[in-house]
Amino acid sequence: EDEVLALVGAGAPGLSVSPQSVVDHADAALVEADDVAVETVLPAAATDLARARTTVGLCATQLGVLERAVERTAEYAREREQFGKPIGSFQAVRHRLADAHLDVEAVRLTLWQAAWRLSEGATGADAAQELATAKYWASEAGHRVAHAAVHLHGGVGIDTDHEIHRHFVAAKRTEFTLGGATAHLRQLGAALA
Template structure:
């Protein structure tokens, strides 16, 4: 495995960084609990042809999406390979069966907290070992910790078009895409926290000079690097069409566990402003916490990983 980014990865990441840096403003992000999807930012990304690049380049771009908290369905477009509409992927958490079933060619069932479900034009539904494209569903928006883009998706005898997609591969791609976004979220949160520690003073000294603060920041740095390494290992194996179930579970474990620790470190070092929901840091805390549990948190990933290892022949 070559850990050096390719020219394609570097160029696409730079392009997405410029577009999101220019367009993702406080107004776009909205107030606490609002937002979730901005059509203008998404249309600008699509017009730039961002979805035409390869899988690893897309993961590099998703890191930039995480750094800016861009409210766009990039993660679902990359995971599904479909960007002609806003698609929502109604996937279960790791280790859990799909909430949908097929009877006489029609789909029924439900899935809660479907990312981008509140704004989706269509849904990708895993059921009975296949993935179905569903145009119409009963959708009820749900408020999540960071944005109002999720929804409870329910189907009752709904028609669906079977697609040439493997549901497990779709889940793995979505999981890795979320890990990429989490890396950007955590990198930005750590950068902002380190900057705050250099300028915020107590007892006439920057708080970054205190041993306890330095240790928290050092631990957070190591956590971010663990997310980075496990993410790219899983992403590379998927790009090479190699078995990647163990690597994907490992990457999501670190995205969840490190996400929890880094998010809380950022809040604690910021002190009182760290719990202000109107402060920009709160957006990163909320985003990290949401991704921590999306498609299964740390415990779910360890259970999945344990099952995979136990199934290996001695």
């Protein structure tokens, strides 16, 4: 069955929006619909294109979040000292940062490939492999980089008021929006099969 995108008026009877409190202080709401009248239903092709463009947008957002998290973590590793030396001088820390950098570059590469396919007029179905690959990397790398940033920051990394925690939460939210890594890996497998 094809997915469709339905537009509903903000003040429609049966629609309720309740503000929610979230750990990173972002705007969030619980939206509940009960027998709501639909104003417009977009055709499946428009829904497909909206999902494809949203996926590329999410991957681009994730790239920015992860790129800045790695930059902040590298700065911290140069400044924070342990045993009289910057923690960035320790081999394990350098390796973790190098892995995070490679993950960011994988997100960048796969994002641009998917964006290019859409810019060339491909539909979401035509670019399904590129979109699934990009979202897989945005999710998988997002998970690894977010955790590496928090771990390398130590105790301050779990402080909900610290910038790196906000990067963590943003990366985790983007990781699961429109499906996580496993869902997109399955889509890629189905497309290849």
